[in-house]
Amino acid sequence: MTETLRRPEKVLMKGNEALAEAALRAGCRCFFGYPITPQTEVAAYMAKRMPKVGGVYLQAESEIAAINMIYGASAAGARVLTSSSSPGISLKSEGISYLAGADLPAVIINVQRGGPGLGGIQPSQADYWQATRAMGHGDFQVIVFAPSTVQEMCDLVRDAFEVSDKYRVPTMILADGLLGQMMEPIVLPEALDEDDLPEKPWALTGTGGVRAPHVANSLCLVAEDLERINRARFARYEDIKRDEARAEQYRCDDAELVVVAFGACARVVKSAVDAAREAGIAAGLLRPVTLWPWPGAAIEGLLDGGGVVRRFLTVEMSMGQMVDDVRLTVNGRLPVDFFGRSGGIVPTPAEVLEQIEELAVTGGDAA
Secondary structure: OOOOOOOOEEEEEEEHHHHHHHHOOOOOOOOEOOOOOOHHHHHHHHHHHHHHOOOOOEEOOOOOHHHHHHHHHOOOOOEEEEEEOOHHHHHHHHHHHHHOOOOEEEEEEEEEEEEOOOOOOEOOOOOOOHHHHOOOOOOOEEEOOOOOOOOHHHHHOOOOOOOOHHOOOEEEEOOOOOOOOHHHEEEOOOOOHHHHOOOOOOOOOOOOOOOOOOOOOOOOOOOOHHHHHHHHHHHHHHHHHHHHOOEEOOOOOOOOOEEEEEEHHHHHHHHHHHEEEEOOOOOOEEEEOOOOOOOHHHEEEEHHHOOOOOEEEEEEEOOOOOOHHHHHOEEEEEOOEEEOOOOOHHHHOHHHHHHHHHHHOOOOOOO
16 A cells, blocks of 8 residues: 655755655656765655655666666656766766657756766756756757755756646756755645646557557658757747746845856855845845746846846856856846856855955946
8 A cells, every 4th residue: 555645744854855755746656766976865765755655766777777767657658757966967868868859758856066077076056058058969958947945946846847748848957966965944745646647648558449659759860850840849949938937036126236146056145145235235136947948038127127237247156157148148238247166165155245345346347
């Protein structure tokens, strides 16, 4: 007899475990993965809980095997989840491209660590380019959510499953080692029933002798047909860009200096913005919640908001990746500066405040 998932409740939970529990409550019953620090608790939690709710947990022999198991289970109509950390996501990238090419939904968790190569096990945000631009070969995108709290890690998992099923695209939760390992009080949502899940008339469930067989396939040897399929997929991407981009603004109404940061960095920046305000500096925070689709309209809104903003500063746990998207959106209309720490170092509020104070003294006219 399988365990019944609980009603909404407030608990103290580690980020990685919140991701896993939220997936179970969102109707995920298939997890395939492989251990790697700092995300191993996701797999460990699933190994304990999935059999109790009538689901399937399988530790594959490799990351490559895991993502191909995801392909098969998704093609059969299941809500599926895999998780890994930066080098492991690279190994999964070919399979993610196959998922995109076959228009199969799946949720992929990346709890980032420092790199390149094996790097270290400390937090990083240096997989931004990979997630938003190069998740695999070919013309495709994945939807990318960037949580900044354990509560948001929980909430965005359900959102990720919903949009993945709606648009039939792979969707990523891009977290980092800091968020994965921290503990915070959260409210877990009520579990979905099987009847709450969307129908998937395209799934490979057997014909029952009443319909033609379905095919899940990314191979298309006729160039004109492949172009047609790609154009149709990119039309769907335009719908995603129009309807699914998300961003949060904090103290931006009268901000002259807007700091752009995502994930764990946004928590640090929020503290620095509060300290800057106490020092009389009109600073604000713009936090992208989706990294793809990129919430450029939020920046455009600040640029068109009466000319208050004089400068942007991007803060990242990398050598500078998201800053490219900020600069592309601003398009030379205002200066865009960058401050980052890498190698697994998390910037401190004092370091960010120092950058804000320096730019406030410099003014908004420097390039």
